[in-house]
Amino acid sequence: MILLKEHGEVNSASRIKISHDANIFEPIYEELTTYDNGDRLPNTWVTRAVYDDDDNYLGHTYTAVYVSENDPDGEDALYYGGGLYDEGMSLTDPAHADARHDCFKTAELLYRHAAAKGNALAFMCLGYVYYYDRCNGSYWVNLDELKTDEDYRRPFPTKERAFACFKAAADTGIAEAFYKLGDCYKNGIGCDPDERKAFQSYEQAAKHDDGKYAYLSGSIALRLAGCFEEGIGCEHDFTRALECYETAERYLDLAVSCGDYYYQGALRGARNGIARCKQEISLGEQ
Structure with missing residues (x-):
């Protein structure tokens, strides 16, 4: 498990003294872990966001050092990576751009620790980081992989990584990973566009969806609706x-009602789709 340490204490597993002057987002290069997949990843700080009494974002305080050997199944890395990812998503003020970037960079590193341990959800989370290029091309790369000047100049393969991560997660039966894999096939993200595989991925997403998350069920139904319509x-x-549009509307309306306002646009799309399909059916189209 993560070892929580007070300021100034020494974490024996990392041999790093936590000081007030430490850069909380700087990887601890002295403690690289080599995984079976070839990744060589450093331990890193675990932090939490700090807010004032009016909920204004103030920055971070560090709470621990992530130590790979204490996290055999990657659940700690997944948990703390998710917290940093969510924090980064919440930082929409341009004044917080650097903090947002740092959150995503550290989340990527933690997700990679978890994925290297075989954590399927971590693969899906990494897929999101790469699909939307949350770190703006700035990702952890093992220097021993960069052997030529061309290697140094080559952009990080975010699209290809996104596809590979979503596929790895989908292969374990994760519904959300299937629908994002479908998006990759549909839009040619990290692969050649393939409408048939996109549709099949959306079907698999619906098959594996347990209905637990309204935003997910609505998103899957919305994509299937678009396939049938087009x-x-x-x-x-x-x-x-x-x-499918009616199913999407039902779930997305529930998601928005519960505070997932990000899906307001998708909800409008479902309602517009209902109107279009009703019109087509009234004109005799099937």
């Missing part, structure tokens, strides 16, 4: 499209 990887079917 004939993406399947035959045009406005009746099926309408059914």
